[in-house]
Amino acid sequence: MSSPVMTKEGKVRDLRSKEEIRAERRKGRTGVYLVLPGLLVLVLFFALPVVVLLAMSLYTRPPGAEIGQFVPALQFSNYATVLGAYWPELMRSFGFALIATTLALIIGYPMAYLVAVRLRERKLLQGILLVLLIAPFFSSFILRTQSWKQILADEGFVAQTLKAVGLLASDGHLTATAFAVVAGLTYNFLPFMVLPIYANLERLDTRLLEAAGDLYASPLTTFRKVTLPLSAPGVFAGTLLTFIPAAGDYVNAALLGNNRNTTMIGQVIDSRFFRVIDYPGAAALSFVLMVSILILVTVYIRKFGTKDLM
Amino acid sequence: MSTSLASEPTQAGNGRTSEGADLHLNKITKRFAEFHAVQELSLTIPSGTFFALLGPSGCGKSTTLRMIAGLEAPSSGSISIGGQDVTGLPSHQRPVNTVFQSYALFPHMTVLENVAFGLKRKKDRKAMEKARQGLEMVELGHLASRKPAQLSGGQQQRVALARALVNRPQVLLLDEPLGALDMKLRRQMQMELKGIQTEVGLTFIHVTHDQEEAMTMADIVAVMNGGRIEQMGPPRELYELPRTAFVANFLGKSNLMRGVVKASHDGVLDVEVAETEVHVLAERAVTHEGEIVVGVRPEKIHLSRNAGDEPTHSNELSGTVIDASFTGTTTEYLVDVPGVGRIGTFAQNRGEQPADVGDTVYLSWDTSHSFGLAGDEQVAAGVNAT
Numbered sequence: 001m002s003s004p005v006m007t008k009e010g011k012v013r014d015l016r017s018k019e020e021i022r023a024e025r026r027k028g029r030t031g032v033y034l035v036l037p038g039l040l041v042l043v044l045f046f047a048l049p050v051v052v053l054l055a056m057s058l059y060t061r062p063p064g065a066e067i068g069q070f071v072p073a074l075q076f077s078n079y080a081t082v083l084g085a086y087w088p089e090l091m092r093s094f095g096f097a098l099i100a101t102t103l104a105l106i107i108g109y110p111m112a113y114l115v116a117v118r119l120r121e122r123k124l125l126q127g128i129l130l131v132l133l134i135a136p137f138f139s140s141f142i143l144r145t146q147s148w149k150q151i152l153a154d155e156g157f158v159a160q161t162l163k164a165v166g167l168l169a170s171d172g173h174l175t176a177t178a179f180a181v182v183a184g185l186t187y188n189f190l191p192f193m194v195l196p197i198y199a200n201l202e203r204l205d206t207r208l209l210e211a212a213g214d215l216y217a218s219p220l221t222t223f224r225k226v227t228l229p230l231s232a233p234g235v236f237a238g239t240l241l242t243f244i245p246a247a248g249d250y251v252n253a254a255l256l257g258n259n260r261n262t263t264m265i266g267q268v269i270d271s272r273f274f275r276v277i278d279y280p281g282a283a284a285l286s287f288v289l290m291v292s293i294l295i296l297v298t299v300y301i302r303k304f305g306t307k308d309l310m
Numbered sequence: 311m312s313t314s315l316a317s318e319p320t321q322a323g324n325g326r327t328s329e330g331a332d333l334h335l336n337k338i339t340k341r342f343a344e345f346h347a348v349q350e351l352s353l354t355i356p357s358g359t360f361f362a363l364l365g366p367s368g369c370g371k372s373t374t375l376r377m378i379a380g381l382e383a384p385s386s387g388s389i390s391i392g393g394q395d396v397t398g399l400p401s402h403q404r405p406v407n408t409v410f411q412s413y414a415l416f417p418h419m420t421v422l423e424n425v426a427f428g429l430k431r432k433k434d435r436k437a438m439e440k441a442r443q444g445l446e447m448v449e450l451g452h453l454a455s456r457k458p459a460q461l462s463g464g465q466q467q468r469v470a471l472a473r474a475l476v477n478r479p480q481v482l483l484l485d486e487p488l489g490a491l492d493m494k495l496r497r498q499m500q501m502e503l504k505g506i507q508t509e510v511g512l513t514f515i516h517v518t519h520d521q522e523e524a525m526t527m528a529d530i531v532a533v534m535n536g537g538r539i540e541q542m543g544p545p546r547e548l549y550e551l552p553r554t555a556f557v558a559n560f561l562g563k564s565n566l567m568r569g570v571v572k573a574s575h576d577g578v579l580d581v582e583v584a585e586t587e588v589h590v591l592a593e594r595a596v597t598h599e600g601e602i603v604v605g606v607r608p609e610k611i612h613l614s615r616n617a618g619d620e621p622t623h624s625n626e627l628s629g630t631v632i633d634a635s636f637t638g639t640t641t642e643y644l645v646d647v648p649g650v651g652r653i654g655t656f657a658q659n660r661g662e663q664p665a666d667v668g669d670t671v672y673l674s675w676d677t678s679h680s681f682g683l684a685g686d687e688q689v690a691a692g693v694n695a696t
Contacts, residue, residue, distance in 0.1 A: 211414035213401040215428035229418050
């Protein structure tokens with residue numbers, strides 16, 4: 001059973017010459033040099049701040065200290081305090097983000113499909129629609145969100161139409177509601193959903209769709225069995241790119257929500273940090289948000305990101 | 311190869327057992343903007359036939375196939391399979407399956423899942439079992455769990471074939487499925503395809519631009535050109551008796567000469583070609599008077615240094631050898647015949663070369679090998695078509 005590469009001890013002997021091994025190592029070292037700048041940036045602007053954030057979240061405010069004065073400590077009760085107080089806002093953030101991601105997928109997939117597949121032969125129209133898709137990025141995020149206030153205003157056409165068809169009570173409002181916040185989130189993060197799906201569907205081989213039809217699959221079955229599984233990497237990237245920023249967003253809730261039942265965790269962190277000047281509390285919440293997203297995303301990747309959908 | 315697939319008839323696309331079915335195309339036309347891809351094409355393909363649609367690229371053969379598959383709607387005309395009009399049916403409701411030129415295997419599925427795809431859509435309870443048998447038939451059972459990307463071109467081609475065949479379609483469409491394979495594999499797959507068709511007895515419609523492929527595989531060949539069928543029939547018949555210059559030149563090679571019919575007696579036409587008289591059987595001629603194009607296949611011509619070398623040959627032309635190329639089994643000659651043009655022929659290698667470049671030679675052939683085409687034919691039609 002002994003092959004030439006096995007020594008008596010059963011170890012695999014390296015059959016390459018010393019020269020080859022040295023060349024291999026040199027190649028490996030070049031790779032390390034190339035990664036260094038990026039690594040440095042990550043350490044300086046990500047790893048280090050995270051450590052500082054973690055430390056800050058455990059600081060304490062000594063009795064009699066001025067506002068904004070904290071001393072290093074290991075006060076883990078900070079976490080219990082903020083979680084106890086802001087648990088609903090955290091859950092709401094994930095709830096809103098989930099709804100907004102789902103809506104963005106439902107709205108965004110057909111858009112991506114239209115531009116990437118249906119208009120494949122009509123390059124000009126395809127280009128125009130692509131530009132329109134990216135156009136919102138050329139204007140301010142705050143302004144765009146603000147304009148939703150106008151769109152959803154009581155005298156605006158959306159509210160009027162909904163009232164006319166009886167979907168909204170005659171004394172109802174759209175502004176300052178959870179609906180407005182989710183609409184704003186959906187709108188603002190839609191391009192992050194559409195673009196990855198577009199990039200994926202653009203490479204879709206439409207001959208496969210013909211083949212599926214030829215093999216008795218109805219258009220719906222073809223979509224379910226061929227198009228969707230093949231575009232899964234795009235959907236996967238799109239949902240992550242939408243969900244993560246949406247969960248941490250505070251602009252939409254601040255501009256389009258109210259102070260009662262639309263407050264998101266980002267808003268809380270913002271106010272703890274800038275208004276209440278509770279640095280440890282804000283840091284602890286930030287950390288909780290970061291870890292929760294990390295856990296959610298890991299579960300998501302484990303469940304869908306592997307062979308099942310690829 | 312296992313015969314289990316052939317012996318058990320299974321449900322076809324729309325519920326009836328299939329042993330292949332007649333296919334009728336009734337005056338189908340396909341227009342793309344200004345371009346007529348297919349023009350008023352009518353065709354009947356009997357059940358169980360291996361039918362080849364042969365033609366150069368752009369002749370409309372693939373469009374015709376796509377219309378049968380339901381991937382393209384005809385601008386006018388109708389299509390029926392086994393007596394049922396399918397013109398308005400979408401592709402997924404037609405009892406046909408296609409082996410695509412690009413194979414179009416689903417990259418996210420295993421080989422087995424690919425083969426089972428059609429069966430599963432038809433809710434066949436034995437889908438997996440039949441898919442396995444299908445893979446065995448193309449001798450790929452051991453690769454069932456691989457992804458298509460892990461297979462070679464020839465293997466992918468077989469998977470595509472199995473994926474279509476396991477559904478026992480009434481008509482199997484093959485869109486140049488061997489085009490991407492190298493010559494050796496191509497010849498091998500031609501044999502296998504023909505074998506499988508004989509075994510399962512389905513109607514096969516094979517689209518190709520390779521005349522040799524069409525002739526070796528098909529029971530009936532239809533030569534297409536410019537969106538129409540030029541001629542249709544068994545390969546030997548098409549080869550021996552072409553009815554148009556295009557068929558004469560595209561299917562093998564032909565020597566075509568312009569002439570005028572001078573007389574007709576006992577079923578033989580006397581045709582004056584460049585001050586010489588050649589003969590054509592009237593039954594082998596499209597036209598019986600006036601201008602005519604007389605053709606003869608190169609291998610039917612006997613080449614000799616002496617006049618009257620073959621006494622039974624009643625047609626003889628003389629000319630000068632302008633090219634002789636030795637290929638091993640034969641020597642190919644190009645002979646310049648004054649007033650006629652260049653005539654091609656070849657001589658079997660029987661140990662000595664019958665003529666050299668510059669020699670004056672005599673070309674003779676039997677009258678029964680001449681064929682007559684309409685006088686207004688372009689003698690070069692289809693010569694360089696691919």
